[in-house]
Amino acid sequence: MPNTSARPKHGRRSRRRRRGDPARDELVSSSLQSAQQCLLNQDYGTAFVHYLLVLNLAPEFKEFAQESFRFTLFKWAEELDSVGRIQELFDCYEQALEILPADEVILNSMGEHLFRMGFRDEAAGYFHKALKLRPEFPEARENFYRVANWLVERWHFLMLNDHGRNQKYQQAIQKAVQSGCSTVLDIGTGTGILGMCAKQAGAAEVYACELSKTMYELACEVVTANGMDGDIKILHKKSLEMEVPADIPHRVSLVVTETVDAGLFGEGIIESLIHAWHHLLLPPKSNANKFGEQSATGRVIPAGATVFALAVECPEIRRHHRLCATQVGGLSMAACGEIHSPVSCSSEPEESVEPYTTERLSRLPGGYTALTEPFTALTIDFNNVQELEGLSSREVQRIQLPVTQQGELDALAVWFQLHLDEESSLSTGPQEDTCWEQAIYPVHSAKCFMLKPGDELIVEVSCRDAYLGLSCVAVLRGGRQIHLDKSRSWPRSENLVPNPNPEAELCTALACLQTNQKQSKDSCLLECSEMALLNNTDYHQSFCSALDKLISQLKVKLHSGEGAALNTDPAGSTPASDLLYVLDVSEGFSLLALLAASQGGVKAYSSVEKSKQQEVLKRLAHSNGISEQLLEFWLNRVEDEQGMLQRPSGEKLWSAIILDCVETCGLIRQKLMEKASLARCLLEEGGHIFPERIVVHGMLVESDTLLRESAVQGLEPTLGFNIAPFINQFTVPVHVFLDFSTLECRHLSEAAELFVLNLMDANSNYINREVKIKVTSAGRITAVPFWYHIYLDQEISVSSLGQNSHWKQAAVVLPEPLQVQAGDWVCLNVKLHKSTISILAHIENTHVVMD
16 A cells, blocks of 8 residues: 655745635545545545545645555446445546646546446547556556557458458449549448549549547548548448438448358348338339439449358367367266357357357368358349348248268358459358458257268248347258257148048147257256366366375375374265365366366365356256265355455365366456465465466467458558558567467477466566577568466376367467578577566567567
8 A cells, every 4th residue: 555644845836826715725624534544444435536536626636545545446446336326426536637637547447347347449549548648657568558459350451461351342332433422431441441432433522421439530530641532531330320410411322331240141241231221211223213313223232142151060169169079077067958158059049148159160170071061042132121120030941952072061151152243252251362351150969960971951031130040950861850959849741641540649749848848947058168178187187186186295294193094985984174175266267166066075165156157157066966965056155256266164164265267369368466365375284276377388480361361451541542551550470379280371480488477486477588599491480379377286288279278279470470590599588477477589689579
């Protein structure tokens, strides 16, 4: 806590003021004393009010009281946050910034609160201001990088580097404008590139709208830098909220947009275009006026799309979306119920379920196998408003697909061809060199279903809630229909083989209904990364071995000299005084507390919070003979997550604390070392933190792919427009969610140890480390991918690079490639600040900083 007993040193100017206003001086003095006393009493709310009064009345005290004022604000904000008084929290920050508008620490803290509550645009603004005030402020820089990943997604860079895509859009817009479309609206303008293409082509009026505050401000900067700020009107507004003449003076003759995601409709293009046709666009060309003046009619670029799909087998998709393991760490998983990811292509999904996820099929570890030929799932004409309005009411289309390759049915992979006009189109297919990923509709059948050549897969295609839905519902095999979608009740007429006994059929239907109700009750959704973790049997077996070793040692120590037999029965009764206590503070769903309880003589506490996930652990405990008294849920006992690390009881300490050290994206978790420091104080003698240390490994690589995903490349303007300097402000030097095994790159060195974090011994840690790596192949070093060997103890470790790892990898990208020859030695100065790795790389006299 800051020094609250110090007294300010007053200069001549402040003494003259006090003589002139003794009542004010008396109030300031008493309020300052009250603030300091309230701080000592930890009455932060009252202290904050007193400091506000002091600094408003006596601005000359700002420098003296700044540190104490910050401390008071942050402590009071913590209290307000813990009791949900969010508006008051933000009011306090706004009051503080009125007094200290250039305080980068308060600005950064305000941004952190905003980001945690989902206000990413606003958070970015505060982080950016803090960095402008102090460019070397590491906390603000790390926070800005994190929020930049949300606000300016990596596909913006890929898209701007996709020269083929950009040129096709430019040519289609140029043709439309030159044929008479003189007024243009760019919906979801992003960087403003399509609107600028329209103006460059000769459009008389160009309007644009952008919902994201960050992208809106970026587009304004780009348009101004290209001398078009007087020619293009940009609105920070959703197109659905736009009206004539409030926002634009009259209807336009052309709408250009690329508000499509990998599943085509996910960014709301259907709703946007229906609104545009009714409120913002001139009427479409009809047969009656097809020879009339082009400018009197409206049109859309892109003109339409065709959606394609195929069934695939893919172990990587499978392990992220459904339970594959029958045993995990020696525990039978039979009783866990129906567990799957929140991504479902079921014909009747739950409200919380997403219809699809996205993957770049060409980069999936292990690849994929096409089980059918690609088929056309849907076509849509964006220039036909009746077709757009009727999309959600279209009858469900059922398609029968011949199976061409034997394999396990894991998903439907979907892509589309975007028809810009009658002559030009873009494909997002898996074989294309494109900035697009493909949409993945996973299959959640409880058991694997093998398709065989000769089978026919029945797929339903629908458009509910303006989302494209695809569902594998049945397989035709030898004249029989095998249902895959358990949620459907099929009409009697669809049964290909008549049932001669109607009563038996009714009983079967009732039994299925009861089964489905039980499955619904026992079903549980896990995030894709949690599913992959649950399927990572090597990870759990390693933890089992390390826990068994530690607990055996502690039991021997506990009973040494007593001659007592050790109770290793997890269902047996162990005296409370003999129990060993294990705390698992892993993020999300984790089996590790249950694995600890299965050792016998252990009381384990899980940090699993969601009730359905707790029920899964309880069922598994019961079915595996683990007493319910030996498994508790820690967050049901502690008041808030911030106080998670504390004693199990007044007189007990932990035998083991399991920390979640690495985020799924490939970064070290924030505040890991602070948590480890606290955890060490809560261990009994001989107790252990899992893992005990983390070793960071890395490699020098040359990867144009990483460069394209990190920044707009090259010195040439994009389609002649100056865009790169503005969007490259959001370049994030550490790339996350990489699959290093499938990354397109050349290895220029062997793997090397970069850094070590010791969670058990703080004295062995360091701030930075210099590593020399020998270059094995000539090339340009563009990045240093890194991963972790996570040591549970001296002998047992798991790798975040393993084939079945639930973790992805990350990479530090150099701002400028470093040319090297085989045999060169590259010096890396590696520094870890909180969870951000920075590297200074040099060869001979060349230095490149990577943050």
